[in-house]
Amino acid sequence: MTPEAMRQAVESAHAFLEPRWRDHWHTICAVVSMKSGNRYTALNVASRLARAGVCAEPIAIGMAASADPDDAIVFCATVNRHGLIIPPCGVCRELLLDYARGAKIGLPGIDGSGMRLAPLDELIPDAYESTDRKPSAAAT
Numbered sequence: 001m002t003p004e005a006m007r008q009a010v011e012s013a014h015a016f017l018e019p020r021w022r023d024h025w026h027t028i029c030a031v032v033s034m035k036s037g038n039r040y041t042a043l044n045v046a047s048r049l050a051r052a053g054v055c056a057e058p059i060a061i062g063m064a065a066s067a068d069p070d071d072a073i074v075f076c077a078t079v080n081r082h083g084l085i086i087p088p089c090g091v092c093r094e095l096l097l098d099y100a101r102g103a104k105i106g107l108p109g110i111d112g113s114g115m116r117l118a119p120l121d122e123l124i125p126d127a128y129e130s131t132d133r134k135p136s137a138a139a140t
């Protein structure tokens with residue numbers, strides 16, 4: 001995936017969020033890009049009960065797994081309403097390990113704007129590995 005395609009994916013996530021943004025309810029948008037070129041964008045879903053809320057990344061991953069179960073996620077980034085990249089939380093990093101192991105992850109630039117990329121192994125060094133539960137072939 002080219003840097004230009006990643007930039008376009010991030011811009012599409014920002015454009016997707018803009019008309020859907022609802023303070024405290026839908027505040028960020030994740031985009032996952034597939035090896036095939038398909039792309040899935042999703043909002044977070046907040047809740048009155050904080051632990052019932054869901055980040056945007058699991059929803060976008062679920063959309064990709066539902067629509068393209070044999071494809072591989074090659075890029076994931078999440079933006080806020082200002083178009084700034086939001087790093088994935090720890091839970092989402094763990095989920096990305098299962099469904100997007102080889103993907104590049106968008107992170108904020110050093111000054112907080114722009115985007116830099118990191119492999120998941122850099123975001124979760126020495127991750128727990130289960131030999132009993134393995135992700136689908138597309139995720140590896």
Ligand SMILES: [Zn+2]
Nearest residue numbers: 055088089092
């Ligand atoms: Zn998260």
